[in-house]
Amino acid sequence: MREKKKRLSIFGRIFFFLNSVFAALLLLSYILPYAVPKSFPILSVLSLLVPVFIIINFIFMFIWILSVRRQFLLSFFVLIIGYSHVTSLYKFSRNTTAPSQNxxxxxxxxxxxxxxxxxxxxxxxxxxxxxxxxxxxxxxxxxxxxxxxxxxxxxxxxxxxxxxxxxxxxxxxxxxxxxxxxxxxxxxxxxxxxxxxxxxxxxxxxxxxxxxxxxxxxxxxxxxxxxxxxxxxxxxxxxxxxxxxxxxxxxxxxxxxxxxxxxxxxxxxxxxxxxxxxxxxxxxxxxxxxxxxxxxxxxxxxxxxxxxxxxxxxxxxxxxxxxxxxxxxxxxxxxxxxxxxxxx
Missing domain, CATH: 3.60.10.10 (Endonuclease/exonuclease/phosphatase)
Structure with a gap:
């Protein structure tokens, strides 16, 4: 029989809880462009922290991958859902084209x-x-x-x-x-x-x-x-x-x-x-x-x-x-x- 995957330690559970909090914050941030500041002024302040939420979720994802844990899927799917946010934060390559005469x-x-x-x-x-x-x-x-x-x-x-x-x-x-x-x-x-x-x-x-x-x-x-x-x-x-x-x-x-x-x-x-x-x-x-x-x-x-x-x-x-x-x-x-x- 195949050996069962070990359960998360207490530290691992706390770590995953923190991961869940930042994944939820990133999900929330996806609706911020639709939150009108006059109606949700404090919520709008969170828009400045979106880069932090994205970077932290990447960190969580890579740590879980290095630990060979399926918990990486949480941040992975949240980042995929917000793909346009991620590419708006960081561009991996410069897409340049030759200027025209106009x-x-x-x-x-x-x-x-x-x-x-x-x-x-x-x-x-x-x-x-x-x-x-x-x-x-x-x-x-x-x-x-x-x-x-x-x-x-x-x-x-x-x-x-x-x-x-x-x-x-x-x-x-x-x-x-x-x-x-x-x-x-x-x-x-x-x-x-x-x-x-x-x-x-x-x-x-x-x-x-x-x-x-x-x-x-x-x-x-x-x-x-x-x-x-x-x-x-x-x-x-x-x-x-x-x-x-x-x-x-x-x-x-x-x-x-x-x-x-x-x-x-x-x-x-x-x-x-x-x-x-x-x-x-x-x-x-x-x-x-x-x-x-x-x-x-x-x-x-x-x-x-x-x-x-x-x-x-x-x-x-x-x-x-x-x-x-x-x-x-x-x-x-x-x-x-x-x-x-x-x-x-």
Whole structure:
């Protein structure tokens, strides 16, 4: 007779219980894009933790496999069910195609005011940001948290749209373009310096609308904020309020987008992950350039605990995404992203 498989030890049972908890949390996270922040604000906070749930379930699965235990099937099936979530978090290979003559390169970069307050203890960070952009020289570049002192530094672009906000009108959003701007505008969000700006550019015979979107900031400083401290409840409430504001901003943006008949490119800092309702609302049927042609985690925020992708390039379905790149230069609390797309 075949020897029966040994039962799990007490430690093994506790380990499997923990595995079950994180598998359940990951399953719950699959419905988060459908959880409207105004109705489920605290639940929406969990969307930031989805990368953690995915990574932990992979760890559980591999430990069970190495132990030759069938318990690996729990995390395996949960990860398979959420295959689109997994591939949105990590891309194993870069799917690149040759750009066509009708291609356009775009970049998005939250430059954090060009380090004007010396958050990064390094000299000439502002010049290094300008040099980074100049070296790649994308056709269109969108900046969030732009400072007016840097406008002249980007004179190598012929066309620009800069919208400054705040009491002294020194900071805001900016778009620089090699192509003529035939129309431009700004979409104001109430009670915040964050906003969306846009330009309509002409590429060959096509008119394309390019949005630069900066949603409400979470204002979490990983060097100062500790979720384990006594202020964690207050922090969670603040984050929930932010998510509700983001939803209202996404709804305002959606109205503007629906009224535009041109092909569209959305660049920007959403201050929320690809697993959120806010991202789902803005993305709609558009393509996520990282998912189409990126690789690795695509981390865009300098957050030490887990990879957060909160900056995006979204394009209409009529575009082909040829390339996507996440820069590694650390000149802000965000990393620049760039994509090359072609008009079919």
């Amino acid at each position: 291609s356009i390169s775009v970049m998005s970069y939250n430059v954090r005011l060009f380090n004007i307050y010396n958050w990064i203890k390094e000299t000439h960070v502002d010049k290094k940001i300008v040099d980074l952009v100049h070296a790649d020289f994308p056709d269109v570049v969108a900046f969030q948290e732009f400072h007016k002192n840097q406008q002249a530094a980007f004179n190598f672009y012929t066309y620009k749209h800069v919208v400054l906000k705040g009491k002294n009108k020194k900071t805001g959003q900016a778009i620089f373009s090699k192509y003529p701007i035939v129309h431009k505008g700004s979409l104001e969000f109430p009670n915040t310096p964050n906003n969306a700006i846009y330009i309509d550019i002409v590429k060959n015979k096509d008119t394309i609308r390019v949005y630069n979107l900066h949603l409400q900031s979470l204002r979490i400083n990983p060097q100062k904020e500790e979720l384990t401290q006594e202020n964690s409840e207050r922090l969670l409430k603040r984050m929930a309020k932010t998510f509700k504001m983001q939803q209202s901003q996404a709804e305002l943006f959606e109205i503007n987008r629906k009224n535009c008949t041109y092909k569209k490119i959305i660049l920007g800092d959403f201050n929320n992950s690809q697993f959120s309702n806010v991202y789902k609302t803005i993305k709609g049927s558009m393509k996520d350039a990282f998912v189409e042609a990126g690789s690795g985690f695509g981390k865009t925020l300098d957050y030490p605990f887990f990879p957060m992708r909160i900056d995006f390039v979204l394009v209409d379905e009529s575009f082909t995404v040829n390339k996507f790149k996440t820069f590694t230069e650390h000149y802000s609390d965000h990393y620049a992203i760039q994509s090359v797309i072609s008009l079919d």
